[in-house]
Amino acid sequence: MKLNELLDGHDHLLLQGDPGTRITGGMSFDAHRLTPGSLYIAVPGHHEGGPESIERALRRGAVAVMIEGEVPGLRDLPHDLCVVRVPDTRRAAPVVASRYHGEPGRAMEMVAITGTNGKTSVSYMVESVLKAAEGARVGVIGTSGSRIGSEPIPMPPSVLSTPESPDLQYLLGHMRDRGTTSVVLEATSMALLTHRVDRAFLDVGVFTNLTQDHLDDHGTMENYTNAKLRLFQGLCRRAVVNADDPVSARIQALMPGAVTTYALDAEADYRATDLTVDAAGTRFTLHHDGGKYAAAIPVPGRFSVANALAAVAACHVLGHELGALVDALDRMPPVPGRFERYDTPRGASVVVDYAHSPDSLEKVLTTIRGYATARVITVFGCGGDRDVTKRVIMGKIAGELSDLCVLTSDNPRYEAPEAILDHVVPGLTATGTPFERITDRRRAIRFALGAAGPGDVVLVAGRGSEPDQLVGGELIPFSDMAVVRELAEE
Template sequence: MQLCTALAGLEHALLAGDPRVDITAGITFDPRAVHPGALFVARDGRRLDGHRFLALAYRRGAVAALVERTDVELPAGPCVVRVADVRTAAARLASRYYGEPGRELWGIAVTGTNGKTSVAFMLEAVLGALGRRVGVIGTGGSRFEGRPLLVSTNMITTPQAPELQAMLRYLADGGAECFVLEASSMALLHRRVEHTFLDIGVFTNLTPDHLDDHLTLENYRQAKLRLFNGRCRQAVVNLDDPVSTDILALMPDTSVTCSASGRPADLRATDIGISAAGSDFTVHHEGTAHAFHLPVPGRFAVENALAATAAAVLSGHGIEEIAAVLAELPQIPGRFDTYRARSGATVVVDYAHSVDALEKVLTTIRGLATGRVITVFGCSGDRDPGKRAPMGEIAGRLSDLVVLTSTSPRGEDPELILDRVEAGLATTPTPYARIGDRREAIAEALSRARGGDVVLVAGRGSDPCQRFAGRSVPFLDKAVVQELDRAAGGRA
């Protein structure tokens, strides 16, 4: 595709070269990923400024570049185009480069602080069981009908726009009918989901998180609201969250509401019963009542199921058939993922990495445990430090024993992270152990657990690696739990 064709209708200024140049090797923000014939997009990042790598990109074969600034040295020869916002432009150009694949697919995006992966998993299960060929892009892995997508990305939740559009093209060419996308706040802020032509946007909840990126809760809220400001045709809204008011104002005639707390909504859950076997509840919709069973305990699971049900209804499916699929829902990896230890204790592996998520999962466990609640957790590095002490306090308040440990310290000193968490934990009377090595911490918790106890291993879910400064180490929490338990003579 010629660059000038991709740029049609987008305000831009030609700084150098011929805009009729052919883009034949894709679009990328990473100069290391440039191949001959590529378009390089120079963006200002939190750590690096892409404008500094123009010369490298050209040496690797880029035939054109998008820039935001003019105060950079332009290598002679290749085409350089200035735009007001390279992220928005890159999303538009990538969509056009790949033939606007979002127009060929039924697209659902899920956003919110907590619940994105669970709702996406539920929708994948429902739509797939009801005959739709569905792809999923998100934290739990990107796949099509259970097979990994053959498009690489270094984004944990939502890929950069060029990779996302490549994935959608792969899905469309492979015969997919629909896709479910987890839309993170940073993805929305950085325009990664622009020009994906979404049919449904799902909002789960908003609680303080990612404030290291957004600085204020208001900025975080505004980032989430971008999904519902012209980027989807219909909305599924959790009426129990105050942000629902903002979404309904943006999409007053195209929103479906849900409530698990008795509010009058289009889909309303009542008679909620939580047990170790899962969650039972009644869904009221259009004057009819439907019995639901979900093999995941917790009110948060009910909220997620309501959101998934609403999106599936908007996708053309009936409530009774949706309920039948959810009743047989497979285990969601890393989300209230349970394992029976040799001691008779139950181990729960959960992603809970925010104040709200940790409190919800511990509250659920507290209501189910017949013995003690033992919590293994810590906080990640290079992430919102303001939540560390509050999470320590919650763990202490809702547990009988806490084993404080490292999660993924990244570039921070892991001991300083633990110091901050411990400051909150120490305000409670709950006994705790501080063991920086996560494997040793899990082993300690398992060694102390007895029949009837519940051990929560929180903060990482199905993340396959621990991340330290400059390196990643394979570490899957549930696999480590199983390995340690087998070494002690147990069986799954």
């Protein structure tokens, strides 16, 4: 398409070149990923691009550049290069990317999930019930990558859980072209704040919960909340929200008449009662519109039931038959890294879970405590270069709900691993629970498995299904479950 067609109706100023320049090679914020015929979107401060990378973009074959503000060196660019200025490159990017790919979100059922915890689990549940109930072809975009069913869509390692808008629109176009009927995606707070899911034409936005996390990005809980609320300020047609969380009232005020609620405790459109939890899963009664449905999920815990209610409600709002959706719940496959279980040859049980915030760690440990018949041993740490204030809180939670803790590295990133552990120790010490401090995560898991006897439950928390550990900027292959299986078999 021509650049002026992609920008039609959006505020922009032509600085030089032909506004009818044809874009044939897509677009990107990352200069090194451009191909001949592409549009380079020079987002200030982007780690793989920005105005300082325009010359690199030209060497890669860019035929047009989109900028914001004043950019030094524009006079030195080739005069036939098309350069346009927009007020905000991040706001303009989803407009041009969506149009370039033919506005693919309009062609499929679109569900976006936001909240501190549960995004990945709810997305897997939406996919599972639609597939089991109707044989639907579902696309998933999130923490575990992008795929259609079991077919992964290869993307560069730099692509985020919620991809930047050019990547997201490419993925949606790819999914549409391969017959996908429904797409479910995770919408992180930073993705919403930076307009990545604008112009995705979302049918349903789901809100799970909001607890302390990501204060390193947002500074305050109010800023964090406001970032989440962007999903419900014109980005989706309907909302499905957790009425047990006070933030749900703010969403209902933003979208009067367009909100469906679910809850375990509060009055809601979809409710769950009579929960029975054991190591194999949870049984409950689902209530909706005067009807009762016997339901079961192969995952233990109240939080898992809340996630199931969110998934069923979202699919029902889309028009799918409720009875078939509920019947499909107990046929869900395990969600990788989300309460993923493994029984060791020595008779202990291992749970690998992504719990990396105070709320999620407390919920997982409370669930395990509810069915464990012997000791609970917790292997955990905290991520580097992230919210420091939650570390002592997580130490206290782990100590209060465990019989033995093994404190270890999570993803230190660029922070000193021992310094991270130092922040957690006061919380653990205050509980009086015995703990070992083993920085090397593999050795820590080995110690926990060696200490576990028949009937004990070992929780390996914090990383879930992540395939790599980031230490000092180096990506080291490390899968918690793979390491658990290997060490348990030794």
